[in-house]
Amino acid sequence: MEDYARAIDLDQLERWPGFFDEKCIYKVTSRENVEAGYPFGVLFADSRGMLTDRVRSLREANIYEGQVYRHLMGRPFIMSMDNGLVQAETSFLILRTMRTGEMSTFAAGVYQDRVRIADGRASFVERVVVCDSSRVDTLLALPL
Amino acid sequence: MEDYARAIDLDQLERWPGFFDEKCIYKVTSRENVEAGYPFGVLFADSRGMLTDRVRSLREANIYEGQVYRHLMGRPFIMSMDNGLVQAETSFLILRTMRTGEMSTFAAGVYQDRVRIADGRASFVERVVVCDSSRVDTLLALPL
Amino acid sequence: MEDYARAIDLDQLERWPGFFDEKCIYKVTSRENVEAGYPFGVLFADSRGMLTDRVRSLREANIYEGQVYRHLMGRPFIMSMDNGLVQAETSFLILRTMRTGEMSTFAAGVYQDRVRIADGRASFVERVVVCDSSRVDTLLALPL
Numbered sequence: 149m150e151d152y153a154r155a156i157d158l159d160q161l162e163r164w165p166g167f168f169d170e171k172c173i174y175k176v177t178s179r180e181n182v183e184a185g186y187p188f189g190v191l192f193a194d195s196r197g198m199l200t201d202r203v204r205s206l207r208e209a210n211i212y213e214g215q216v217y218r219h220l221m222g223r224p225f226i227m228s229m230d231n232g233l234v235q236a237e238t239s240f241l242i243l244r245t246m247r248t249g250e251m252s253t254f255a256a257g258v259y260q261d262r263v264r265i266a267d268g269r270a271s272f273v274e275r276v277v278v279c280d281s282s283r284v285d286t287l288l289a290l291p292l
Numbered sequence: 293m294e295d296y297a298r299a300i301d302l303d304q305l306e307r308w309p310g311f312f313d314e315k316c317i318y319k320v321t322s323r324e325n326v327e328a329g330y331p332f333g334v335l336f337a338d339s340r341g342m343l344t345d346r347v348r349s350l351r352e353a354n355i356y357e358g359q360v361y362r363h364l365m366g367r368p369f370i371m372s373m374d375n376g377l378v379q380a381e382t383s384f385l386i387l388r389t390m391r392t393g394e395m396s397t398f399a400a401g402v403y404q405d406r407v408r409i410a411d412g413r414a415s416f417v418e419r420v421v422v423c424d425s426s427r428v429d430t431l432l433a434l435p436l
Numbered sequence: 437m438e439d440y441a442r443a444i445d446l447d448q449l450e451r452w453p454g455f456f457d458e459k460c461i462y463k464v465t466s467r468e469n470v471e472a473g474y475p476f477g478v479l480f481a482d483s484r485g486m487l488t489d490r491v492r493s494l495r496e497a498n499i500y501e502g503q504v505y506r507h508l509m510g511r512p513f514i515m516s517m518d519n520g521l522v523q524a525e526t527s528f529l530i531l532r533t534m535r536t537g538e539m540s541t542f543a544a545g546v547y548q549d550r551v552r553i554a555d556g557r558a559s560f561v562e563r564v565v566v567c568d569s570s571r572v573d574t575l576l577a578l579p580l
Contacts, residue, residue, distance in 0.1 A: 150513050157527070157546075179360060180391075216467060216568050218544045220363055220508055220529050225294050225403050237371030239301070239389065241364050243529065243544045247468075250570030251541050253395050256362045256387045258301075323504060324535075332518050366508055383445070385508050385531065397539050400506045400531045402445075424504050427537030 149205055149238065153219035156291055161206060165199035168203075169264060173274040174199060176292055178282035179257065179275050197292075206290060216255065217290065218243040230286070234263045242292065256280050293383065295361035305350060308435050309343035313408060317418040318343060318405055320337065320428035323401065330394055334421075343435075351432060361434065362387040368405075377417070386436065397405045399436055400424050437526065439469075441507035444579055449494060452579050453478035457552060461562040462487060464580055466570035467545065481565070494578060501551045505542065505578065506531040512549075530580065543580055544568050 155163040168174060179187050187249025193199050222239035229235075237258050244254035257279040277292045299307040312318060321333025361392050366383035373379075381402050388398035401423040408417050421436045443451040449561035456462065481487050505521025517523075525546050532542035545567040552561050565580045 150511055152508070154395070154525075173568055189522060196322075202545070218529070218546075218568055220527060220528055222297070223294055225298060237298075239297070239362055239364060241362065241385075241529075243541065243568070245544065245568035249569045251544060251569055253387065253397075253541075256389065267366060267431055280362055280377055280389035281393040347527070364508055365437055366441070369442060381505055382443075383441070383508060384530075385506065397531065399532065400539060402506075415448070424506055424533035425539055426539040 149221065149224065153221065157217050157219055159216065161203045161291065164203060165196045166195050168272045168275070170196050171259060172196060172199075172272055174272070174277065174278070175275075176277045177277045180282045182278055194219070213246045216245050218245070231292075232265045234261075234265060234270075236261050236263065240292075293368065297365065301352065301363055303360070303363050305347045305435065308347060309340045310414045312340050312343060312419070314340050316340060316416055317345075317420070318425065319353070319419075320421045322423045324426045326422055344434070356389045360389050362389070365403075376409045377407060378405075378414075380405050380407065385436075437509065438513065441509065445505050447504070447563045449579065452491060452528060453484045455485060456484050456560045456563070460484060460487075460547050460560055462560075464565045464567065466567045468570045470566055490579070502535045504533050508534070509547075510528050513579055514566075520550075520553045522532070522558075524551065528580075 152167045155161065155167070159236060172193075172195065174191070174193045175189050176191040177186075178225070181189055193202065194291050204252040209217045216262075220241045220243075224236040224238045227235040237260050241253065242254065243251055245251045258279060260276040260278060261272060263270050279292070296308070299305065299311070316337075316339065318335070319331075319333050319339045322354040325333055337346065355417040364385045364387070368382045371379040371381060380415050381404050383402050384400065385397065386399045387395055389395045401421060404418075404420040404422060405416060406418040407414050423436070440452070443449065460481075460483065461494065461573070462479070462481045463477050464479040465474075469477055477522075481490065505507050508529045512524040512526045515523040515525060524546050527546050529541065530537055530543045533539045545565060548564040548566060549560060550562040551558050567580070568576075
């Protein structure tokens with residue numbers, strides 16, 4: 149959890165896909181979307197390869213250049229643990245700081261995770277990022 | 293602590309009184325009030341029944357509809373532990389997101405708690421919510 | 437970590453130098469500074485005595501009067517542990533509330549710490565505060 153946040157906050161995006169299983173779900177959506185029952189959000193990937201592609205296109209677009217992020221997270225709330233599969237929800241807040249020095253709350257919400265624990269290592273089988281605000285989609289550039 | 297925050301953030305307000313003892317103190321005040329020695333704050337309840345009434349009136353007023361909250365908390369700082377009674381202080385930050393997507397820092401401050409641990413269950417004997425800002429009172433709608 | 441934050445948030449600044457070794461490094465800098473390879477930041481002290489002087493001048497200047505701070509921190513990310521010396525990095529967010537009630541994000545960034553654990557007590561050998569924003573320097577008054 150912490151290292152995932154560090155990879156993004158330290159602009160080590162190339163490490164990001166490595167937190168996921170080869171076959172995985174990564175989805176960014178909004179609370180409003182979830183409540184309305186819409187299955188898809190603003191971003192959807194179902195393999196580690198898609199995440200790698202995403203990083204490549206972010207690097208090419210160079211959007212990430214002028215801004216840095218800072219994750220603050222609550223304690224994971226464990227929903228279930230079964231056969232090495234942990235289901236947990238964790239509140240998050242992401243601050244964005246522009247090169248100009250301007251800071252703002254970029255996103256807040258909850259990570260809904262399914263994590264596989266095997267051989268002393270944890271990896272995401274599924275990470276659904278539910279943002280409190282539905283405005284985030286128009287700004288969305290980097291992984292959350 | 294986390295589940296209390298979840299009950300509010302997930303709009304499961306009906307669960308909120310259940311975190312308190314039948315006979316309890318719940319108080320919302322400001323740092324300025326406390327420093328000035330004023331005993332009462334902007335909100336005061338001394339029984340679980342009063343909290344249940346509060347939820348009912350919030351539901352009727354329907355104020356809560358257009359906004360969601362997100363708690364982020366620090367680690368509890370344990371002041372004392374004695375005979376199953378824990379005294380702790382925990383910093384908090386509450387973000388509010390309006391249906392329009394606008395996010396803002398709604399409140400920040402410290403929870404001053406007295407928690408009873410009995411039969412493997414924790415309940416609030418007293419929760420005093422000391423907000424850093426005294427402006428919070430005019431906006432106050434939901435439990436903090 | 438938590439008590440350090442409390443000392444500042446509760447305006448008990450006189451306790452602040454006591455978290456450091458007699459011979460220590462305390463530095464406040466920005467991410468941009470670090471990336472550009474500048475060795476010094478906006479604030480630098482290399483002894484506990486310098487920190488005590490700093491508190492004295494803050495009290496005399498009385499800058500601190502009209503504002504309170506609130507630290508929220510992530511879980512420390514342990515980089516290494518060796519012979520009672522722990523190296524860790526911890527994300528932080530500091531909110532500032534003015535007496536008028538106005539709240540804002542004052543600073544966010546990461547604590548890069550070297551902590552000595554001896555005789556059941558932890559003290560900072562080095563605390564480098566790397567702020568995400570380089571704007572913080574012009575506003576800087578109190579310890580971060």
